[in-house]
Amino acid sequence: MRQDDDTRKDGTGLGRRQFFRTLGGGTAAAAAAVASVPLGTTEAQAYDPGSAETRSRYRETDHVKAFYRTNGYETLKK
Template sequence: MTDRPDDPVDARRRRFLRGAGLSAAGAAAAVPVVLSGGDDAEAFSAPEEQVKGRYRLNDHVKRFYFLNRL
């Protein structure tokens, strides 16, 4: 590489690479929008799932708490 900062070939190369990088970033940002179809994702569970019990205090859990007590 040369030490001349005003080299026109070097300046054109930098502009090209900067433009290529911005184009790639723009294309990458547009892909999820196109693939999603524009529908909003649901961020909540169905009411049946919210009511269903998930945590049960059984012997296994009690033993875990007992062994990990500080």
């Protein structure tokens, strides 16, 4: 049993296809409204990380030295 595409038999008047047509039209209208709003420009602020975040964190500890030794990185040293 097939229902009519535009209206339902229970009298609501809005079928599945009509619902999706309406939904699509509303989405297009919302996108057009957002696109018509001019965007304001603001000046960018620079981030200063400070001395704590820019200091060197690399430490050649015993386990790092063991990793280099077992993977053959000692041959690359000058």
